[in-house]
Amino acid sequence: MTGNGHRTIPTGAALRVKALEALLEEKGLVDPQALDAIVDTYETKVGPRNGARVVAKAWTDPAFRKRLLADATAAVAELGIAGPEGEHLVAVENTPSVHNLIVCTLCSCYPWPVLGLPPVWYKSFAYRSRAVRDPRGLLREFGLELPDDVEIRVWDASAEQRYMVIPERPAGTVGMSEEELAELVTRDSMVGVAKIAPPARGSSR
Amino acid sequence: MKPQELLAGTRFEREEQVFGAPWEARAFAIARRMTEAGICTWDEFRACLIEEIGAADRARISGGTPAADVYYTHFLGALEKTLAKKGIVDASAIEAKMREIVESG
Numbered sequence: 626m627t628g629n630g631h632r633t634i635p636t637g638a639a640l641r642v643k644a645l646e647a648l649l650e651e652k653g654l655v656d657p658q659a660l661d662a663i664v665d666t667y668e669t670k671v672g673p674r675n676g677a678r679v680v681a682k683a684w685t686d687p688a689f690r691k692r693l694l695a696d697a698t699a700a701v702a703e704l705g706i707a708g709p710e711g712e713h714l715v716a717v718e719n720t721p722s723v724h725n726l727i728v729c730t731l732c733s734c735y736p737w738p739v740l741g742l743p744p745v746w747y748k749s750f751a752y753r754s755r756a757v758r759d760p761r762g763l764l765r766e767f768g769l770e771l772p773d774d775v776e777i778r779v780w781d782a783s784a785e786q787r788y789m790v791i792p793e794r795p796a797g798t799v800g801m802s803e804e805e806l807a808e809l810v811t812r813d814s815m816v817g818v819a820k821i822a823p824p825a826r827g828s829s830r
Numbered sequence: 831m832k833p834q835e836l837l838a839g840t841r842f843e844r845e846e847q848v849f850g851a852p853w854e855a856r857a858f859a860i861a862r863r864m865t866e867a868g869i870c871t872w873d874e875f876r877a878c879l880i881e882e883i884g885a886a887d888r889a890r891i892s893g894g895t896p897a898a899d900v901y902y903t904h905f906l907g908a909l910e911k912t913l914a915k916k917g918i919v920d921a922s923a924i925e926a927k928m929r930e931i932v933e934s935g
Contacts, residue, residue, distance in 0.1 A: 750890055
């Protein structure tokens with residue numbers, strides 16, 4: 626708060642961004658409403674629920690799964706999912722013998738249309754450096770212990786390509802609808818730092 | 831135990847908030863707007879971001895303390911550098927505007 630107590634003056638980075646926004650607004654390059662709309666989009670509309678729908682459909686529709694693995698950008702567009710950072714999307718599939726993990730070692734590239742913006746840990750030095758050097762140890766820290774005979778494939782986002790993991794469908798889900806299945810799919814499973822647990826019996830209803 | 835609870839104590843803290851502070855959201859939105867408006871491409875911005883993050887990574891690897899340890903600090907640095915390269919705004923203009931905001935506060 627300021628001395629007169631009327632309003633809060635931003636400091637540090639907040640002040641810097643406010644100044645930058647004011648300058649760009651004076652030049653007619655941004656307006657506050659447009660910025661609000663962008664923030665709202667990424668906070669509420671674009672997120673891992675989209676990816677969960679994709680995974681659930683891949684589990685229940687073999688023809689879709691095939692199209693998804695062949696050209697993920699085109700396949701997710703069938704579900705109305707598209708946008709920046711999704712132009713060259715590649716879906717990689719976990720199996721009992723192969724586990725996939727995604728990372729961007731240089732910065733923070735991430736498939737926004739299906740997963741939203743990346744979590745803080747995805748952008749951390751620890752994650753970026755260890756995903757390639759010691760993926761098995763890294764996954765152990767996430768609570769995921771993989772048997773030695775499971776091959777771990779690490780996908781580093783390139784200049785263009787963005788990856789998403791299609792996790793394995795958990796046991797105990799026979800007969801569940803696509804919507805129910807989508808509820809089980811977590812963001813972490815689509816990054817490859819977690820598996821999807823079988824649904825808890827009798828706990829939710 | 832749910833996975834989220836299981837992971838709660840690990841070194842990679844769980845958080846579901848997209849942005850850690852309003853200024854981060856604002857900086858992100860400005861960067862998106864600049865690419866939508868054709869001021870720069872996202873690739874040009876990303877190249878600056880990789881430089882900022884790379885400098886901090888190298889400082890960390892060589893045992894020093896990076897100048898900043900927060901992703902969005904690098905993000906903001908990259909945004910400013912991109913806009914300076916494009917001749918839109920430079921650091922001195924930003925600092926002058928910061929003073930103006932504080933003084934009119």
